[in-house]
């Protein structure tokens with residue numbers, strides 16, 4: 392009589408524990424940070440042509456596979472590839488893979504080309520229109536649409552070869568653009584600081600593959616395969632590992648920053664880097680510091696209520712982008728306090744900018760002025 396209930400208890404306990412464990416495992420899996428890696432082109436679409444024998448689709452794939460291998464060493468990151476072999480994928484299929492996976496990040500890898508010996512890296516985030524200056528890249532990366540059998544169906548009203556063709560950006564994508572710029576900046580900074588490469592900057596472009604993803608997304612032009620030196624570097628194993636490592640470091644850094652901001656505020660307050668103590672004022676004569684909190688193609692009113700109540704909002708137009716700032720002070724420590732406030736409010740990428748008169752200068756240079 393007594394053994395039966397015991398068996399039942401043991402059975403149910405075991406069932407309960409195993410259910411709990413499998414639930415936790417499942418849950419832990421879902422919590423991983425999902426990065427979709429997209430090797431540009433493939434199959435019948437080779438990408439940029441070169442006389443040197445370097446092929447964009449092959450280099451892009453090799454960089455992606457190396458990058459994926461490095462990211463997979465982090466147990467809290469899950470990597471999904473749009474392609475792992477030399478196959479043709481339509482642009483809308485690439486973004487569909489990322490959306491279906493509900494990814495946290497979409498990173499598309501490409502190589503640039505030019506008839507001159509131009510060189511350097513560029514990282515693109517989504518923009519609404521294509522300026523004539525960037526049209527070559529927009530055309531080359533969008534052009535694959537014409538290789539797709541049913542492109543009329545998928546890209547209604549969009550002509551990738553026309554500079555007037557623009558695609559509207561939904562308000563829900565604005566936040567992703569801000570986040571994309573944060574990652575893009577880290578990628579370009581790493582290329583410059585760690586690899587001593589030339590950065591041609593962060594650019595906004597109307598690219599289909601970026602437009603259709605619902606997550607922060609960047610397209611990295613890792614360099615010009617038409618340039619003698621850069622082409623050889625990108626085509627080498629050593630070059631591919633270096634480029635992949637620089638991008639991996641940027642992604643890890645970006646994720647860390649994000650983790651600090653989505654957690655509870657306690658974890659933020661112990662982040663010694665971003666915590667500013669009530670320091671004495673550090674006035675730099677003739678210099679104005681502001682905190683850049685956002686960049687967007689949308690012209691929002693420079694009002695506090697549009698930016699989570701942050702103080703002294705101002706707006707600047709640079710090309711097609713509006714930049715938004717909080718604060719205006721010649722006290723560097725006040726700027727750091729404002730930056731911290733912006734970060735606590737969710738603007739994880741908030742950073743300090745400095746002006747001398749109307750000219751933007753490096754913050755480091757501004758601070759040097761102070762010590763002179």
Ligand SMILES: [Zn+2]
Nearest residue numbers: 431438501502
């Ligand atoms: Zn490409």
